[in-house]
Amino acid sequence: MIEKNTLEKRARKSVSFHPLLAFFLTMLSLILVFLINQIVPFGERNVLTYDLGSQYAPFLHELKHTVTGGGSILYSRSIGMGSNTIGIFAYYLSSPLNILTLVFPDSMIQELVTVLTILKLSFAGAFMTWLLERKFKSEDKMSMLFGMMYPLCTYAIAFMFNIMWLDGFALLPLLILVIEEYIRERRKWPVLTLLLLLLFISGYYMAYMVGIFSFIYIVSVSAYQGRFKNGEDGLKSIGFFILSALTAALMSAFLLLPAGIQTLNNPDLSARDTGSLMQPEFKMISMLDQLMEKGAGNIIRNLPLVFSGMTVLFLCILFFLNPKIKRSLKVAVAAAFAFGVLSFQLPVLKLAWHLFDEPNCFDYRYSYLFTFVMILVAYYSYLNMHLVRPRHFFISLGIIFGMAVLSQNFGKMAKEDSTFFATVIFAILICFLLYGKTLEKWPESIANLKKLGTGILAMVIVVEIVVFNPRCLMPDVYADLQDASKFSSMITDLDTLSEKIEDSDSYRTELHQPWYYLIGSNNLPFYTNQHGIGSFATMTNRRTAHFLKQLGYNVLYNYASCFHDNVILPADSLLGVRYIITESEDLSDLELISEKNTLRLYENRYAFPEAFLIREDAGSFDGFALEKDDEVKDYFTFQEEWFTSLSGVDASDIYDSFTANWQPVNGQLSVTPPEKALVPADTFGNDLNNESRDFTAEALKFYLRNNAKSPFMLRAIVTADRDGALYLEVPYLYCQCSTDIYVNEKAVYTGISDSCYT
Numbered sequence: 001m002i003e004k005n006t007l008e009k010r011a012r013k014s015v016s017f018h019p020l021l022a023f024f025l026t027m028l029s030l031i032l033v034f035l036i037n038q039i040v041p042f043g044e045r046n047v048l049t050y051d052l053g054s055q056y057a058p059f060l061h062e063l064k065h066t067v068t069g070g071g072s073i074l075y076s077r078s079i080g081m082g083s084n085t086i087g088i089f090a091y092y093l094s095s096p097l098n099i100l101t102l103v104f105p106d107s108m109i110q111e112l113v114t115v116l117t118i119l120k121l122s123f124a125g126a127f128m129t130w131l132l133e134r135k136f137k138s139e140d141k142m143s144m145l146f147g148m149m150y151p152l153c154t155y156a157i158a159f160m161f162n163i164m165w166l167d168g169f170a171l172l173p174l175l176i177l178v179i180e181e182y183i184r185e186r187r188k189w190p191v192l193t194l195l196l197l198l199l200f201i202s203g204y205y206m207a208y209m210v211g212i213f214s215f216i217y218i219v220s221v222s223a224y225q226g227r228f229k230n231g232e233d234g235l236k237s238i239g240f241f242i243l244s245a246l247t248a249a250l251m252s253a254f255l256l257l258p259a260g261i262q263t264l265n266n267p268d269l270s271a272r273d274t275g276s277l278m279q280p281e282f283k284m285i286s287m288l289d290q291l292m293e294k295g296a297g298n299i300i301r302n303l304p305l306v307f308s309g310m311t312v313l314f315l316c317i318l319f320f321l322n323p324k325i326k327r328s329l330k331v332a333v334a335a336a337f338a339f340g341v342l343s344f345q346l347p348v349l350k351l352a353w354h355l356f357d358e359p360n361c362f363d364y365r366y367s368y369l370f371t372f373v374m375i376l377v378a379y380y381s382y383l384n385m386h387l388v389r390p391r392h393f394f395i396s397l398g399i400i401f402g403m404a405v406l407s408q409n410f411g412k413m414a415k416e417d418s419t420f421f422a423t424v425i426f427a428i429l430i431c432f433l434l435y436g437k438t439l440e441k442w443p444e445s446i447a448n449l450k451k452l453g454t455g456i457l458a459m460v461i462v463v464e465i466v467v468f469n470p471r472c473l474m475p476d477v478y479a480d481l482q483d484a485s486k487f488s489s490m491i492t493d494l495d496t497l498s499e500k501i502e503d504s505d506s507y508r509t510e511l512h513q514p515w516y517y518l519i520g521s522n523n524l525p526f527y528t529n530q531h532g533i534g535s536f537a538t539m540t541n542r543r544t545a546h547f548l549k550q551l552g553y554n555v556l557y558n559y560a561s562c563f564h565d566n567v568i569l570p571a572d573s574l575l576g577v578r579y580i581i582t583e584s585e586d587l588s589d590l591e592l593i594s595e596k597n598t599l600r601l602y603e604n605r606y607a608f609p610e611a612f613l614i615r616e617d618a619g620s621f622d623g624f625a626l627e628k629d630d631e632v633k634d635y636f637t638f639q640e641e642w643f644t645s646l647s648g649v650d651a652s653d654i655y656d657s658f659t660a661n662w663q664p665v666n667g668q669l670s671v672t673p674p675e676k677a678l679v680p681a682d683t684f685g686n687d688l689n690n691e692s693r694d695f696t697a698e699a700l701k702f703y704l705r706n707n708a709k710s711p712f713m714l715r716a717i718v719t720a721d722r723d724g725a726l727y728l729e730v731p732y733l734y735c736q737c738s739t740d741i742y743v744n745e746k747a748v749y750t751g752i753s754d755s756c757y758t
Contacts, residue, residue: 026125046481052161058523078525080535090259121151124170153308168206196248296476304367315378324387498528507578536561578607621645660716
């Protein structure tokens with residue numbers, strides 16, 4: 001009886017509630033982060049920034065209506081001209097937590113995203129805490145705080161708007177925990193298989209990075225533990241791991257296979273400079289910057305985001321100074337950090353980590369793996385810091401101070417808002433508080449504070465990772481998006497207007513002159529439950545977008561996105577665009593049929609239905625003749641010839657086209673092309689693009705600006721002898737410059753500088 005009771009007590013003792021507490025503590029911390037930074041629903045700052053506003057949130061909106069309306073997740077007419085959507089579902093929407101979409105009304109899409117973000121990161125905190133306790137066999141309550149450092153690291157705070165990344169981010173520590181158990185007992189491989197299945201289903205993009213990392217982890221740990229020396233033990237572990245991964249992949253093939261086929265059939269065809277695959281990505285001094293307190297900076301062109309708190313950095317340095325830690329372990333950890341830095345620096349490794357698809361923004365998407373390893377090392381160092389000599393604490397502090405000085409003088413701190421003093425202050429506080437925890441007795445004058453030492457340390461860490469660091473990052477990420485309620489009202493207005501459209505199954509609805517930065521041609525169909533021609537997704541049909549560019553629509557340089565920003569009446573009519581939503585008060589040849597606050601719904605009476613009969617030989621028309629033409633490039637005649645090829649009817653009088661007599665203002669025509677006529681981006685090739693970049697092309701004209709501080713203008717006088725729209729095409733190869741177009745001294749268009757659309 002005594003033995004039984006003893007076993008029961010041990011069993012109860014082995015159950016730790018720290019992971020559960022870490023879940024709720026992380027949740028409370030994130031709520032505080034959102035509250036301090038006034039992000040919806042705790043303030044007016046809109047959460048829908050970057051791709052979250054243009055892709056993820058609209059896709060969630062569409063997912064809800066697909067499920068509740070009995071639609072298909074295999075095909076959608078709301079994406080581009082119509083698209084297979086299984087790839088989009090697997091890439092963006094397959095997270096099991098997205099089922100919460102069904103319980104949120106359309107107008108609360110921002111609140112939904114906030115809930116999903118907090119939930120996913122809270123799971124990350126719980127799983128990280130669980131891993132730390134089980135891996136290091138520790139019951140220290142500080143494990144919860146170290147676990148929270150993971151979901152509150154710079155990467156998570158800066159990139160939380162990429163909610164599709166957060167599933168893999170959260171599952172990483174759980175997967176490593178299961179791998180640790182699997183290494184000890186191979187019979188647990190079914191659990192490993194099920195977790196890999198969950199990982200693959202939750203989003204294959206991050207699953208790829210987590211999967212590669214986990215394979216490197218199991219090989220490295222097995223090698224360090226000498227399992228390859230014991231006959232076939234280590235090889236069997238690796239073999240069963242690979243078998244588990246293959247089994248999980250086969251079990252998720254219903255999702256991964258069609259998504260993979262769609263990806264392979266629709267690759268990014270942008271040409272890359274393969275000669276630079278061995279050139280360093282950035283200066284090594286910049287890596288020091290990333291380990292310091294600082295703002296996010298340009299989040300689109302970011303460096304690796306690896307900071308997770310001054311405590312982690314301090315303890316990682318202390319790890320290498322600890323004389324009682326095995327040299328072999330230090331060498332192994334140093335090798336891991338070196339490989340991580342090399343993965344950031346070496347373009348070929350960076351490309352491999354990104355699934356061999358170089359991102360055009362939000363770089364180093366795998367940098368959280370480096371943070372993950374740093375936290376593991378830091379916690380191990382924390383558990384063993386009682387073995388460190390006092391001077392090692394102050395050597396670590398001196399190293400951090402030196403890093404901060406270098407960053408302030410030569411790194412990002414010298415160029416941006418300096419956090420030098422904050423870095424030094426946090427480092428000093430953490431140094432003395434950690435050192436204090438190793439002392440058996442404190443000086444008599446402060447001896448009573450010893451009991452409070454751990455609490456004060458926890459408070460300092462919380463202030464840094466919950467208050468200070470997010471405040472450094474949030475302004476760069478969310479900028480001036482102070483209009484959460486306005487966006488909700490806009491969604492309600494769009495819903496009201498869409499109810500006025502009675503024949504949506506046969507025609508498309510688009511916008512004219514975007515009136516709100518979070519609603520564009522790519523996501524308007526989702527918010528109105530209509531069809532459109534715009535699209536913006538990794539799975540966009542690039543060949544369709546390539547052709548739409550020939551018609552004058554706004555298309556991204558690599559054809560991954562297409563926007564209907566302006567009415568092109570002839571092309572719109574043939575593509576079935578019958579309805580236009582805009583804030584403009586008058587659109588030529590369109591009839592106003594409804595209004596709601598600032599928005600107006602117009603009808604194009606000339607629109608064809610989405611499907612109609614064409615000539616049998618219509619496919620022989622060269623849809624890309626414009627790109628091969630270096631002399632005239634007449635976009636209007638091109639459309640007329642396309643119409644004729646489809647119908648057999650002479651369409652040569654649709655446009656009354658002419659070449660205006662443009663007169664330069666603050667500039668003069670140059671017969672000699674300048675050496676740097678094109679921005680570097682204009683020289684990027686594309687396997688789809690037939691455009692010539694020959695400076696001798698007859699269609700190209702070069703002007704020299706007289707006064708560099710004044711705008712260069714081209715002016716022409718056009719006499720309109722009849723009613724109707726006036727069209728002007730302003731083509732670019734890759735990046736457009738800042739362009740303003742005026743008609744009768746009234747601004748009608750503004751082109752954003754350095755936009756990758758044309």
